[in-house]
Amino acid sequence: MNETENNAMVEMHNVSVGTMRDISFVVLEDVNWTVAPGEFWTVAGQQHSGKSDFLMLTAGLMAPVDGDCKLFGTDTRIFGEAKLAERLHVGFVFAGGQLFNQLTIRENVALPLQYHRDLTSGAAAPEVQTLLELLELTPLADLAPPDISDNWRQRAALARALLLKPKLLLLDNPLAGLGTRHRHWWLRFLDQLWRGHDWCGGRPMTIAVTTDDLRPWRSPNRKFALLRDKKFSPLGPWNEVESANDPVIKELLAEPMETTI
Amino acid sequence: MDRKNFFDPAPPQFYAELMRENLAKTFALTDTQIFRRAPLPKSYTDFLGRKLFLFLLTLQGLAAFALITLGVILRKFRTARNVIGPRIRQEIARAGVALLPMFLFVALALGFLVIGQTISTLARVGATDYLGSTMVIVIVRELGPLLAAMLVLARVGTAHVIELGTARALGEVEALEALGIDPVHYLIVPRVIGMAVGVFALTVYLIIGALASGYLFAFLQDVPLTPGDYFRQLAGALGWLDFALLALKTIAFGFFIAIVTCYHGLAQPLRLEDVSRVAVRAVSQGVIVCVLIDALFIVLYLMT
Numbered sequence: 254m255n256e257t258e259n260n261a262m263v264e265m266h267n268v269s270v271g272t273m274r275d276i277s278f279v280v281l282e283d284v285n286w287t288v289a290p291g292e293f294w295t296v297a298g299q300q301h302s303g304k305s306d307f308l309m310l311t312a313g314l315m316a317p318v319d320g321d322c323k324l325f326g327t328d329t330r331i332f333g334e335a336k337l338a339e340r341l342h343v344g345f346v347f348a349g350g351q352l353f354n355q356l357t358i359r360e361n362v363a364l365p366l367q368y369h370r371d372l373t374s375g376a377a378a379p380e381v382q383t384l385l386e387l388l389e390l391t392p393l394a395d396l397a398p399p400d401i402s403d404n405w406r407q408r409a410a411l412a413r414a415l416l417l418k419p420k421l422l423l424l425d426n427p428l429a430g431l432g433t434r435h436r437h438w439w440l441r442f443l444d445q446l447w448r449g450h451d452w453c454g455g456r457p458m459t460i461a462v463t464t465d466d467l468r469p470w471r472s473p474n475r476k477f478a479l480l481r482d483k484k485f486s487p488l489g490p491w492n493e494v495e496s497a498n499d500p501v502i503k504e505l506l507a508e509p510m511e512t513t514i
Numbered sequence: 515m516d517r518k519n520f521f522d523p524a525p526p527q528f529y530a531e532l533m534r535e536n537l538a539k540t541f542a543l544t545d546t547q548i549f550r551r552a553p554l555p556k557s558y559t560d561f562l563g564r565k566l567f568l569f570l571l572t573l574q575g576l577a578a579f580a581l582i583t584l585g586v587i588l589r590k591f592r593t594a595r596n597v598i599g600p601r602i603r604q605e606i607a608r609a610g611v612a613l614l615p616m617f618l619f620v621a622l623a624l625g626f627l628v629i630g631q632t633i634s635t636l637a638r639v640g641a642t643d644y645l646g647s648t649m650v651i652v653i654v655r656e657l658g659p660l661l662a663a664m665l666v667l668a669r670v671g672t673a674h675v676i677e678l679g680t681a682r683a684l685g686e687v688e689a690l691e692a693l694g695i696d697p698v699h700y701l702i703v704p705r706v707i708g709m710a711v712g713v714f715a716l717t718v719y720l721i722i723g724a725l726a727s728g729y730l731f732a733f734l735q736d737v738p739l740t741p742g743d744y745f746r747q748l749a750g751a752l753g754w755l756d757f758a759l760l761a762l763k764t765i766a767f768g769f770f771i772a773i774v775t776c777y778h779g780l781a782q783p784l785r786l787e788d789v790s791r792v793a794v795r796a797v798s799q800g801v802i803v804c805v806l807i808d809a810l811f812i813v814l815y816l817m818t
Contacts, residue, residue, distance in 0.1 A: 372596055
């Protein structure tokens with residue numbers, strides 16, 4: 254085992270991934286993946302290729318059907334309350350946000366801080382407000398999630414995941430359904446986080462995203478992988494992705510079809 | 515944990531292991547789904563057998579869920595009090611204070627319809643000496659607690675199933691887990707404590723209101739009974755055991771109604787269209803649980 258693997262944030266060896274609905278239904282097999290600190294991974298796959306389940310397993314939200322999966326060196330099969338400190342180093346942004354509809358945006362963002370540090374809403378307010386301003390969410394802070402658009406809901410979910418300043422940020426198809434302006438904002442902001450944002454004290458953040466459209470993630474500094482036919486295949490850097498002859502990769506790189514009436 | 519089929523017994527650490535993983539699937543009723551989604555049975559014995567297995571599986575799940583919730587209440591008593599405390603107060607308001615106007619109406623109706631008539635009938639046959647014990651048995655021991663529990667089940671229990679079922683279907687439970695927040699602690703504990711306190715408080719309120727309005731009705735019918743005599747009759751028929759068992763019974767009603775409704779909300783639906791079906795099932799099971807608890811307390815009263 255080399256030094257990179259010793260310090261790895263995520264290590265998967267021969268992992269089989271089930272689904273959240275039925276853990277015995279395998280969507281991916283023999284996954285071998287290592288994420289070193291400071292890496293930016295883009296994991297691409299078509300619809301129903303198991304992207305969400307793969308990311309949830311990575312976050313320790315479900316145990317692997319088979320194989321070993323470790324987060325910060327801790328086996329995720331027993332990734333329960335005893336390993337809460339490690340769990341809080343992972344930020345997770347669900348596809349669609351999955352905010353709590355009974356709470357306002359401000360309360361949604363504040364919840365993890367209040368719960369884990371046992372703070373009143375007043376005591377948590379300054380830190381929450383700073384993050385809301387950073388993500389341009391202040392005007393919407395007192396609205397409930399159903400009252401705002403998908404674009405802002407997704408951004409609020411990012412704020413909630415970032416509040417505890419995680420070391421590893423996992424994002425499930427974060428650009429899906431966003432408008433052009435929001436997509437650009439997301440790409441720019443994630444790049445800043447990866448390089449080291451002031452919010453995290455300038456510490457570079459390790460990031461892994463899933464996507465069904467590779468084009469926005471074009472960058473020579475990122476690592477790419479593909480989920481297809483129950484397999485996880487590392488693709489190498491962007492120039493290799495772009496020159497690949499694989500029809501699935503070509504489809505993930507293709508322009509969306511224009512529809513005319 | 516690796517069971518090939520339902521007939522393989524679950525190892526003793528089954529729920530403990532799942533709880534340690536702190537995952538939403540802890541209460542997933544995969545076994546009951548097998549029975550519920552199976553084709554129609556070919557014979558009555560198949561039908562009865564299926565119902566029996568479903569009953570046993572539900573009982574097992576409910577017992578495990580109740581124990582887990584009790585464990586979380588005790589273990590996390592001091593965890594995140596600034597978050598859980600306001601949620602408990604909110605639930606007490608919902609299962610208690612918010613229902614006060616409705617309970618005032620029910621107390622008046624109960625007093626006028628049942629107690630007033632009982633008092634006037636007893637007075638007519640010259641049996642007012644039995645008034646105290648009749649009121650204690652009918653209102654304090656039986657009708658008051660059971661009626662309060664049923665009303666809270668209908669008003670708040672159904673809301674629990676729908677809220678939790680929707681939260682589960684929309685992935686909010688997984689979102690809590692991703693934030694390192696125990697869903698049982700955040701979603702269930704406030705509801706269970708709120709409902710236990712709510713049913714107890716509302717029962718006391720209902721009993722006092724019903725006894726007072728009952729006397730008022732009798733007074734309007736010119737029953738020859740002074741308020742002092744009425745109060746003395748009631749006080750004489752009430753023992754310390756009635757107060758203790760009333761508290762225990764109403765807290766048990768509240769606790770188990772919350773357990774049944776939260777269990778069905780959290781355990782079953784992964785799709786929005788399942789929520790209404792599960793709400794109906796939770797309410798019917800809630801009624802059964804209340805009647806069973808009531809029967810248990812009748813045995814206790816008879817033994818003491």
